[in-house]
Amino acid sequence: xxxxxxxxxxxxxxxxxxxxxxxxxAATSFGSESYVAFPPRGFSLKWYHNVFTTESFIRTFKxxxxxxxxxxxxxxxxxIPGAYAxxxxxxxxxxxxxxxxFSPKIVPGVVTxxxxxxxxxxxxxLPIYYSLLLGLSIFEIPYAIRVIGSSLEMVDYTxxxxxxxxxxxxxxxxxxxxxPNITSGIIASFMLSFISAxxxxxxxxxxxxxxxxxxxxxxxxxxxxxxxxxxSALSVLLMxxxxxxxxxxxxxxxxxxx
Amino acid sequence: MPxxxxxxxxxSYDGKxxxxxxxxxxxxKGELVSLLGPSGCGKTTTxxxxxxxxxxxxxxxILEDQNFTKIPVHKRxxxxxxxxxxxxxHLTVFDNVAFGLKMKKISKDKIKDLVDxxxxxxxxxxxxxxxxxxxxxxxxxxxxxxxxxxxxxKLLLLDEPLSNLDAKLRLKMxxxxxxxxxxMGITTVFVTHDQExxxxxxxxxxxxxxxxxxxxxxxxxxxxxxxxEFVARFVGFENFIDLSNISGNEFHxxxxxxxxxxxxxxxxxxxxxGTIRPDDIEIVDENSNKENLIDGxxxxxxxxxxxxxxxxxxxxxxxxxxxxNNNVYSQGDNIKLYLPSSKIILV
Numbered sequence: 001x002x003x004x005x006x007x008x009x010x011x012x013x014x015x016x017x018x019x020x021x022x023x024x025x026a027a028t029s030f031g032s033e034s035y036v037a038f039p040p041r042g043f044s045l046k047w048y049h050n051v052f053t054t055e056s057f058i059r060t061f062k063x064x065x066x067x068x069x070x071x072x073x074x075x076x077x078x079x080i081p082g083a084y085a086x087x088x089x090x091x092x093x094x095x096x097x098x099x100x101x102f103s104p105k106i107v108p109g110v111v112t113x114x115x116x117x118x119x120x121x122x123x124x125x126l127p128i129y130y131s132l133l134l135g136l137s138i139f140e141i142p143y144a145i146r147v148i149g150s151s152l153e154m155v156d157y158t159x160x161x162x163x164x165x166x167x168x169x170x171x172x173x174x175x176x177x178x179x180p181n182i183t184s185g186i187i188a189s190f191m192l193s194f195i196s197a198x199x200x201x202x203x204x205x206x207x208x209x210x211x212x213x214x215x216x217x218x219x220x221x222x223x224x225x226x227x228x229x230x231x232s233a234l235s236v237l238l239m240x241x242x243x244x245x246x247x248x249x250x251x252x253x254x255x256x257x258x
Numbered sequence: 259m260p261x262x263x264x265x266x267x268x269x270s271y272d273g274k275x276x277x278x279x280x281x282x283x284x285x286x287k288g289e290l291v292s293l294l295g296p297s298g299c300g301k302t303t304t305x306x307x308x309x310x311x312x313x314x315x316x317x318x319x320i321l322e323d324q325n326f327t328k329i330p331v332h333k334r335x336x337x338x339x340x341x342x343x344x345x346x347x348h349l350t351v352f353d354n355v356a357f358g359l360k361m362k363k364i365s366k367d368k369i370k371d372l373v374d375x376x377x378x379x380x381x382x383x384x385x386x387x388x389x390x391x392x393x394x395x396x397x398x399x400x401x402x403x404x405x406x407x408x409x410x411x412k413l414l415l416l417d418e419p420l421s422n423l424d425a426k427l428r429l430k431m432x433x434x435x436x437x438x439x440x441x442m443g444i445t446t447v448f449v450t451h452d453q454e455x456x457x458x459x460x461x462x463x464x465x466x467x468x469x470x471x472x473x474x475x476x477x478x479x480x481x482x483x484x485x486x487e488f489v490a491r492f493v494g495f496e497n498f499i500d501l502s503n504i505s506g507n508e509f510h511x512x513x514x515x516x517x518x519x520x521x522x523x524x525x526x527x528x529x530x531x532g533t534i535r536p537d538d539i540e541i542v543d544e545n546s547n548k549e550n551l552i553d554g555x556x557x558x559x560x561x562x563x564x565x566x567x568x569x570x571x572x573x574x575x576x577x578x579x580x581x582x583n584n585n586v587y588s589q590g591d592n593i594k595l596y597l598p599s600s601k602i603i604l605v
Contacts (some may be wrong), residue, residue: 161311162344164331166358166409176357180348 022239029232036229047233056218057234064215067129068197071136075193076186078137078142084174085154086145102142109202112139117206128209135207137198140193147192151185152178184252191249195242260284261322262308262413262443268316269303269469277303277342278469285462290439290446292456293294295466296494301449302417302563308447309415310334337406341418343389343398348428351401352386353379358409375406377381379438396427403435407442414439414446418457432459442522457481465489485523486533487605495533495603496578503530507599513573517597518549523604530605536567538601539579541587542594550597552577556587570595 007150024038029047031040051057086098104112116135128133155178163173201216208217215238223231262285263502269278285291285446286471293301306312307336308319310331319327326334348356357368377383380400385422390398399419406414416435420428436459439446450456457477464474465488486497501509501517509517509532518534542548554572561567565580568587573593579595587593 156342156344158340158342158344159346161309162340162405163335163346163357164339165309165334165338166405167332167335167361168357169332172361177346248486 025232026196026236029227029236031119031229034228036227036232046235047229050228050230051234051237054230055213056222059212060215062219063212066196067132067136068194068212071133071140071197072190072193074133074137075140075144076148076190079141079189080148080186082141083145083149083152084178087149088157098145101145104139105142109200113203116203128207128212132204132207132212132214134196135203139200139203140197143193143196144189147189148182148185151182155181186251188249191245195245199238199242261287263320264304264307264317265303265320266317268305269307269312269314273315276469278307278314281469281471283471283474283555285445285447287445288443289461290448290459291458292448292450292463293466294450294453294456294463296451296492298455299466300469301451301466303469305415305417305449307349309336309338312527320357335409335411336413336415337409337411338415338522339399339402339417340421340594341421343390343402343407343422345398345401347390350387350389351382352441354390354401355405355408358405362409362601364573367491372408376404380404380434382393389398395423396431399423399431400434403438407438407444411444414444415447416446418449418451420450421452435459455519464568465492470527484605487533487579490533490603490605493533496536497534497539498605499532499534501604511574515552515574516549517602518599519602519604520599521604532597532602533605534602535596536578536580538598540598541568541579541581541585541597542596544594548596550602552595552597552600554593554595556589556591556593559589 005011013182027040028036028038030045031037032042032044032046033040067100072075082101084092086101113135116131116138120131124131130250158171159177159181163177164170168176199216200214201220203218204214212220219231219234261308262283264281267278267281268276270276280301281304283291289412297299297336303312307314310326310329314327315329318325346357349357352444355373355376356369357370364372372384373386377386380403382397382400382404385393385397390401393401399422402419419435420431423431434456439459448456448460457480459476462474463477463480464471465480466472467488473480473486473489480489481493484493484495490498499517501511501513501519503526504510504516507520509519509530510534513519513602517532542551552572554570554577556568557571557576558569559566562580565582566586568579568581570577570579570593577595581587
């Protein structure tokens with residue numbers, strides 16, 4: 001009993017540590033003072049109004065959405081065949097390749113960002129928008145390969161052999177038999193990649209430029225000059241969006257299966 | 259003229275060791291042929307070569323005078339039933355069965371007719387809108403068979419199709435498979451490690467060991483007249499005696515014991531063995547004066563229900579003998595064994 005009490009206190013402590021900052025941010029977003037104050041004095045929705053009337057937030061939100069969705073789609077287009085090859089075929093250096101594909105998530109973001117800056121912007125001289133898109137796509141491929149790979153491992157390979165014996169070519173087999181059985185993995189991978197791309201700062205920082213910036217970068221710039229609760233309000237909105245997406249993932253696949 | 263023949267098939271995964279070596283097999287139209295053997299003997303590999311999942315490194319696979327060795331799986335039109343059934347979980351029973359017909363771009367109406375008819379044959383009409391996970395093992399099995407048969411395949415290939423069913427259902431399904439196969443007259447290759455299952459439904463059996471076919475014959479001949487020691491052991495021969503031929507049907511065992519054996523086998527090879535089933539050795543009176551008698555003493559007795567089984571020590575090693583329930587012997591009893599000359603098989 002005594003031990004359980006100790007454990008209970010510990011759990012409370014951990015959860016407090018996780019949730020109190022979020023609660024503080026949420027509380028300050030409703031404050032009426034013109035600086036971030038906790039506990040908030042007065043109640044106001046003007047900071048939320050401010051979010052929606054600040055042109056740079058709206059503009060970069062759109063860019064963020066567009067780039068994240070496109071980068072995720074590119075990552076999936078490359079990741080699905082990649083994951084398929086990694087699960088279905090045996091070849092030399094397979095484990096090495098698997099780990100290599102995961103490297104963008106292991107190497108510190110700043111390093112990845114700097115390398116991409118050097119390669120994509122300086123060497124390839126791509127326009128900023130395409131640099132950002134390409135950089136984020138590469139950054140999200142690990143999710144596609146990892147999540148879809150685990151979905152593919154659950155698909156019985158003999159099912160594909162059965163389809164082929166019934167007259168389906170390899171391509172028909174993939175689209176008619178494999179694809180319908182990994183849709184939950186694809187949805188989950190899409191959501192995770194999207195959130196990760198949308199929230200990304202280190203890579204984006206190196207690959208954004210004049211006129212092309214994402215919402216998180218704009219937020220950082222904003223905080224440097226204005227310390228008002230607008231940023232709290234925006235944070236709350238972004239958290240709600242993420243929670244919504246995670247809710248969909250949970251419903252389609254179950255977060256525990258990832 | 260056989261319908262199907264495998265000629266000198268070699269299969270190797272690493273280019274060094276052969277899984278199958280110079281394998282030859284001919285199957286006539288309408289026959290049900292089983293590939294029988296322990297796991298790792300190459301029976302599934304042989305089936306996969308026929309199916310087209312494995313390309314042999316050497317040899318040819320001929321079907322109806324056409325070289326099929328390099329024809330891709332999806333152009334062969336063979337029906338395959340897998341051990342795991344491999345049904346498509348996202349499709350209903352109807353759509354599972356219709357899959358092969360859709361691939362052939364047959365009209366919707368025709369597909370419906372054909373699928374309904376085959377589902378009727380396998381007694382699944384009422385379940386056509388169910389998904390595989392809503393079916394029992396036996397029902398899934400029948401969907402898998404229907405799906406393979408509906409495309410009117412040139413060959414039906416069955417890979418241990420009964421091993422995931424419980425014992426009772428297994429007996430029922432093997433009769434049904436045999437019935438369907440007869441009814442449709444479809445040439446069938448059946449892979450199994452279960453000797454009883456195999457003998458009960460096959461026209462011919464290929465007993466395989468270590469990538470080679472040891473004997474290819476009717477179940478009756480394999481059972482009563484195995485041609486190698488491996489086959490003999492596989493079909494229940496337990497006693498093996500080293501022999502050497504003296505003349506005609508006279509043989510000597512180790513220690514000079516003389517046996518008379520009636521056999522039409524080639525006895526010129528080295529290392530001849532005589533083999534006999536535990537059921538065929540008789541325990542006889544001390545003063546019997548038949549030929550092929552050996553002295554022995556009971557070592558271990560076990561009860562099998564319809565008979566007793568004895569391990570009997572003799573000069574030729576320990577022999578396993580089944581004795582009747584009427585005359586029971588105890589450990590240490592000295593007895594005489596009679597090995598009828600017609601029951602000893604030379605391998």
